[in-house]
Amino acid sequence: MLNIEAISQGSKRALARAITWVENDQPEAAQLMKALHGQTGRAFSVGITGPPGAGKSSLVNWMVKLWRRQGLRVAVIAVDPTSPFTGGAILGDRIRMADLTMDDGVFIRSMGSRGRLGGIAAQTFAVGKLMDAAGYDIVVIETVGVGQSEVEIVEWADATVLVMVPGLGDDIQAIKAGILEIGDVIAVNKADRDGSDKLVAELEMMLSLAGPRDWRPPIVKTEGTTGAGVEQLVAAIADFRGYFQASRLGEERRRGRIRREIVSMVGQRIDRLLEQTVAGLSGWERLVDGCLAGTDDPLSVAERLLVEMGIGRKIRQPDTIDRP
Amino acid sequence: MAKIRVLIAKPGLDGHDRGAKVIARGLRDAGFEVIYTGLRHTPEEIAETALQEDVQVVGLSLLSGAHNTLFPKVVNLLREKGLSDVLVIGGGVIPDDDIPGLKAAGVAAVFTPGTPISEIVGFISSNVKC
Ligand SMILES: Nc1nc2c(ncn2[C@@H]2O[C@H](COP(=O)(O)OP(=O)(O)OP(=O)(O)O)[C@@H](O)[C@H]2O)c(=O)[nH]1
Ligand SMILES: [Mg+2]
Numbered sequence: 001m002l003n004i005e006a007i008s009q010g011s012k013r014a015l016a017r018a019i020t021w022v023e024n025d026q027p028e029a030a031q032l033m034k035a036l037h038g039q040t041g042r043a044f045s046v047g048i049t050g051p052p053g054a055g056k057s058s059l060v061n062w063m064v065k066l067w068r069r070q071g072l073r074v075a076v077i078a079v080d081p082t083s084p085f086t087g088g089a090i091l092g093d094r095i096r097m098a099d100l101t102m103d104d105g106v107f108i109r110s111m112g113s114r115g116r117l118g119g120i121a122a123q124t125f126a127v128g129k130l131m132d133a134a135g136y137d138i139v140v141i142e143t144v145g146v147g148q149s150e151v152e153i154v155e156w157a158d159a160t161v162l163v164m165v166p167g168l169g170d171d172i173q174a175i176k177a178g179i180l181e182i183g184d185v186i187a188v189n190k191a192d193r194d195g196s197d198k199l200v201a202e203l204e205m206m207l208s209l210a211g212p213r214d215w216r217p218p219i220v221k222t223e224g225t226t227g228a229g230v231e232q233l234v235a236a237i238a239d240f241r242g243y244f245q246a247s248r249l250g251e252e253r254r255r256g257r258i259r260r261e262i263v264s265m266v267g268q269r270i271d272r273l274l275e276q277t278v279a280g281l282s283g284w285e286r287l288v289d290g291c292l293a294g295t296d297d298p299l300s301v302a303e304r305l306l307v308e309m310g311i312g313r314k315i316r317q318p319d320t321i322d323r324p
Numbered sequence: 325m326a327k328i329r330v331l332i333a334k335p336g337l338d339g340h341d342r343g344a345k346v347i348a349r350g351l352r353d354a355g356f357e358v359i360y361t362g363l364r365h366t367p368e369e370i371a372e373t374a375l376q377e378d379v380q381v382v383g384l385s386l387l388s389g390a391h392n393t394l395f396p397k398v399v400n401l402l403r404e405k406g407l408s409d410v411l412v413i414g415g416g417v418i419p420d421d422d423i424p425g426l427k428a429a430g431v432a433a434v435f436t437p438g439t440p441i442s443e444i445v446g447f448i449s450s451n452v453k454c
Contacts, residue, residue: 013406016378024326087327088352094373095362101369107376112357114327 004035007134012107015134019109022126033126036133041254043075043132044241047153049145049182050163055189056142057096058224059163059233064100064140066234072138073105075131077124079143079153082112089113093142096224107136113143121152122264125257128156145182155182156257158250159240161233162217163187164203166195183217185236191221191229215243270311277309328452329357330381333370335398338388339363343437347383347415350441356448367394371401374410380452383444384431386416396429403430411451413444 006014021029048056057078064074078093089112100106109127113120128139143153145162162183188200200219207216218236222229244250278284290296306312332348334341341363348358359377361370374382382402384395395414402410414426415435423434433447 013375016376020378026326082357083352086353087355089357090348090352091357091359092362094359098362098365098369101365101372110357110359110377112327 004032007036007130008039010135015107015130016109018130019127022123022130023111023114025123029126033129036129039133040129041132043128043136043139044159045128045132045139045141045157046237047155047157047160048140048142048163049153049160050187050189051165051168052144054163054165055222055224056144056163057093059187059189059222059230060093060140060142061097061099062224062227062230063234063237064097064106066231067138068103068105073136074138074140075107075109075128075134075136076100076140076142077109077111077127077131079111079113079120079124079141081144082114087114107131107134121156122261122268124153125156125261156260158244158253159184159237161185161187161237163189164199165190166193166199184215184240185233186217186219187222187229187233188219189222189224191223192225196221214247215240215249270309273309274305277305281308327355327357328381328448329359329377329379330383330448331359331361331370331374331377331379332383332385333361333365333373334363334385335365335367335370335394336386336388336390337364338386340387341385343387343416344383344385347385347441347444351383351445351448354441354445354449356445367397367401370398371405371407374402374407375405379410381411381413381448384412384414384416386414386418389417391416391418392422392425395426395431399430411448413447415439415444 003011003014003018007018018029018032021032048060050056060076064076067074076097078091080089080091080093082089091110091112093110094101094108097108100108111124111127124141128141131139141153141157160182162185164186166188186203188196188203190196200221203219218239220229220233220236222233244253281287287296287301291298291301303312330351332344332351334344345360348360351358359373359379361373365373370382370384382398384398386394391414395412399412402408402412411432412430413433413435414431416437418426418434418436426434432451435444
């Protein structure tokens with residue numbers, strides 16, 4: 001049962017179940033996403049990323065409380081890495097968000113990054129759309145900023161908060177270089193620790209070196225343990241939101257996201273079609289034999305497979321397809 | 325692809341979560357997604373978390389001796405929320421004499437200290453439709 005009504009009326013149970021469908025890529029999910037699209041686009045999405053243990057969840061806990069005081073309803077997606085060896089995961093972000101569990105205006109969902117067809121980013125975004133349709137004003141997405149896929153997740157958000165901490169040593173250099181691309185607002189957390197002023201100065205310098213831009217990411221010092229600075233952090237996000245809505249950036253990001261959404265869905269279906277085509281091929285091993293013996297070659301086999309999939313001829317004339 | 329999701333929660337006031345963490349890791353290694361929420365949660369919080377996370381299993385771990393009231397309370401709250409399909413299992417220091425009563429109250433299984441993780445994994449795998 002799709003229960004679109006229940007989702008838009010704010011039933012947490014209906015929302016939770018729908019998220020599971022999307023996560024598991026169940027057939028109900030496709031129907032639901034089509035039906036709900038028209039009710040989305042109201043929520044403002046905020047991605048939170050940064051190194052493991054930086055204090056992201058602790059900050060989210062405080063931020064959500066402040067947004068709640070402004071009368072906003074908030075949904076949180078907390079993504080933790082799935083073990084590539086076992087497929088299992090420990091999802092522990094809720095430990096720091098325990099205060100929020102009984103708040104009617106808050107919904108929290110933990111997700112493992114899994115090995116997702118079509119990528120984790122697209123699927124996390126789909127979950128965010130469900131929350132949007134359910135009437136949440138803000139959708140927060142927390143991911144560990146280590147791998148490419150995690151960084152990609154926040155690229156789908158309207159705003160990105162990068163959480164940095166002092167004293168991480170050289171590993172952080174790579175992330176620092178990345179801030180120019182991903183952080184709309186930067187939190188220097190664990191400001192109670194030595195080195196936070198130095199980190200702020202370093203980050204300011206890097207931003208200056210990058211030259212003038214329409215939006216210069218503000219740097220805010222925070223403490224996830226006490227909540228100090230979180231009011232300023234929330235204010236900085238609100239400033240960014242103002243800029244996002246007043247400038248062309250907002251529309252650009254949202255258009256870019258729809259393009260990516262479409263492309264990733266096509267990619268996902270092609271992947272599945274390929275899997276099915278290969279699985280249904282009686283002579284698959286014979287084709288491999290031919291390549292092994294040198295009487296056939298992988299590229300020719302690939303082209304024949306594309307024809308088998310029904311997209312072979314079109315792919316050879318990419319110029320007739322409008323590029324995104 | 326569907327995955328078994330398990331909430332591991334500690335109701336009550338005891339401050340020890342080593343056992344719960346060992347179980348959480350064991351279940352992760354078996355390929356489950358384990359939502360771990362830390363110490364000292366009320367039955368209401370546990371039931372609400374189970375609802376939002378849409379888990380198939382709730383594992384309750386308790387050392388403080390209040391299992392006879394807290395475990396059935398969680399079972400009842402889950403039922404009230406329409407989550408009677410959720411499998412509730414319990415662990416911790418629980419006297420054998422209490423186990424029949426807990427089962428009658430809707431706790432599907434009770435695992436006392438020393439139970440191999442594989443037994444818990446086996447129980448979950450064969451009792452959850454996924
Ligand atoms: N000293 C200090 N510790 C903090 C601060 N903020 C968070 N912590 C601690 O840092 C640890 C990690 O905090 P989390 O909020 O779980 O960090 P996270 O970035 O969400 O961690 P992952 O999701 O595991 O990557 C906890 O023990 C927090 O109490 C802070 O401002 N100062
Ligand atoms: Mg976290």
